[in-house]
Amino acid sequence: MNCKPYIRAHADELLESLAALVRIPSIEGVPEEHAPFGREPARALHETLALCEKLGFRTGNMDDRVGWCEYGEGEEMVAVLGHLDVVPAGDGWTETEPFSGEIKNGRIYGRGTMDDKGPMVAAIYALAALKDAGFAPSKRIRLLFGTNEETGCGDMSWYVSHDGELPVYGFTPDGEYPIINGEKGILNGTYSRKLHQTGDYRLTKFEGGAASNISPAYAAAELQCPADAASKIAADKVTVTPIEGGIRVEAEGVAVHGSTPELGENAIGRLAMALAQLPLTGELGDCMAFVAERIGMEVHGESLGLAMRDELSGPLTLNLGVAKFEQETLSLVFSVRYPVTLKYELVYPRLSRGFTLGGFTETEMTHAAAIYMPPESELIRRLSKVYEEQTGEKAELKSIGGGTYAKSMPNLVAFGPIFPGDEVREHKPDEYMEIERVLQNAEIIAAAMYELAK
Numbered sequence: 001m002n003c004k005p006y007i008r009a010h011a012d013e014l015l016e017s018l019a020a021l022v023r024i025p026s027i028e029g030v031p032e033e034h035a036p037f038g039r040e041p042a043r044a045l046h047e048t049l050a051l052c053e054k055l056g057f058r059t060g061n062m063d064d065r066v067g068w069c070e071y072g073e074g075e076e077m078v079a080v081l082g083h084l085d086v087v088p089a090g091d092g093w094t095e096t097e098p099f100s101g102e103i104k105n106g107r108i109y110g111r112g113t114m115d116d117k118g119p120m121v122a123a124i125y126a127l128a129a130l131k132d133a134g135f136a137p138s139k140r141i142r143l144l145f146g147t148n149e150e151t152g153c154g155d156m157s158w159y160v161s162h163d164g165e166l167p168v169y170g171f172t173p174d175g176e177y178p179i180i181n182g183e184k185g186i187l188n189g190t191y192s193r194k195l196h197q198t199g200d201y202r203l204t205k206f207e208g209g210a211a212s213n214i215s216p217a218y219a220a221a222e223l224q225c226p227a228d229a230a231s232k233i234a235a236d237k238v239t240v241t242p243i244e245g246g247i248r249v250e251a252e253g254v255a256v257h258g259s260t261p262e263l264g265e266n267a268i269g270r271l272a273m274a275l276a277q278l279p280l281t282g283e284l285g286d287c288m289a290f291v292a293e294r295i296g297m298e299v300h301g302e303s304l305g306l307a308m309r310d311e312l313s314g315p316l317t318l319n320l321g322v323a324k325f326e327q328e329t330l331s332l333v334f335s336v337r338y339p340v341t342l343k344y345e346l347v348y349p350r351l352s353r354g355f356t357l358g359g360f361t362e363t364e365m366t367h368a369a370a371i372y373m374p375p376e377s378e379l380i381r382r383l384s385k386v387y388e389e390q391t392g393e394k395a396e397l398k399s400i401g402g403g404t405y406a407k408s409m410p411n412l413v414a415f416g417p418i419f420p421g422d423e424v425r426e427h428k429p430d431e432y433m434e435i436e437r438v439l440q441n442a443e444i445i446a447a448a449m450y451e452l453a454k
């Protein structure tokens with residue numbers, strides 16, 4: 001089934017629809033009635049569903065959080081999942097206004113053109129092309145539109161927990177080509193320990209980092225302690241300053257994304273290792289020794305008993321993202337990414353035991369299971385075939401440490417929209433998508449929907 005002529009003939013209409021959607025600044029806002037994530041994400045959803053209806057599709061809307069359009073008949077359903085919310089514009093736009101949808105230099109500019117409105121409008125026209133060609137699929141094809149991917153995924157988690165229909169399989173054009181068939185499992189959690197301080201050294205401040213998924217570039221502690229304490233710390237990238245009744249200790253690190261902590265340096269770990277050089281006693285001494293020795297600047301959790309790896313995705317990684325000391329309680333927030341073929345049941349107990357041994361208790365934990373679709377699975381075989389036929393390139397399979405939208409429901413992988421070697425401008429100023437790439441995405445998505453639903 002050749003959808004290219006339809007897509008090329010409707011290119012102007014597709015781009016106009018996309019530009020209209022880009023002009024809605026669908027950043028998360030204050031909840032309102034019929035707009036749980038704020039007015040603009042809801043408006044983007046309503047406009048998108050209106051477009052789908054105009055093109056002749058059935059639509060559905062679950063509580064203004066997730067909407068869909070559907071084509072074809074059949075018991076089973078194949079899904080294409082994407083989102084209509086965007087991150088804020090940020091500074092540094094030089095080519096166009098952030099929400100212009102302006103076309104120039106063969107590109108369409110604006111927040112969301114690549115992530116993820118462009119690919120989803122392409123998917124809508126891809127579905128229209130299949131309908132126009134009279135395609136009669138054996139499975140229903142559903143385009144699912146989320147509205148809260150960027151800030152908490154309160155969209156798809158709602159859909160799944162409120163009995164939204166799950167696909168037999170599908171993909172999300174919210175990652176990259178060729179195919180991401182493996183995503184590490186993610187455990188984000190907080191462990192805390194209350195300290196009863198009795199010795200000469202009293203911790204009054206210990207803090208660093210902003211989010212579990214970023215390796216912190218800076219951390220600082222303050223202690224009430226004897227005046228000679230400053231001379232007891234000697235470490236690289238650590239500064240000790242005398243303050244009233246004690247010292248301030250500051251550590252530097254290198255900030256990187258928490259899925260690749262091995263590329264950075266953890267300032268919190270470095271700070272704990274510096275403090276552990278002091279003659280701390282009692283619970284403070286035990287606690288700092290534990291953090292320094294069992295976590296420190298390790299990025300694979302080796303000393304916590306988490307040294308695990310697989311061939312497809314390499315080692316487990318651990319990122320200590322945030323530390324806080326409030327009401328005499330030290331809290332550590334971290335993100336663990338475990339290999340794609342390993343199971344939660346294996347990883348979580350070890351993590352838990354590791355921290356319990358240090359006197360910490362779990363105060364928060366979220367889990368997103370690893371994804372691994374083997375190369376011989378039907379979904380991967382079919383998507384590979386489509387990619388190779390459409391591009392003439394080999395469909396290399398990738399495993400990554402980051403989580404994509406595919407994690408939000410079972411049986412999905414990330415497929416597109418960014419081609420290998422293309423500039424990645426999502427979340428950056430001057431976000432754009434080449435018009436040719438928008439149309440190629442529509443063609444590939446049409447071919448993929450055909451292949452999965454035929």
Ligand SMILES: [Zn+2]
Nearest residue numbers: 115116149174
């Ligand atoms: Zn996205």
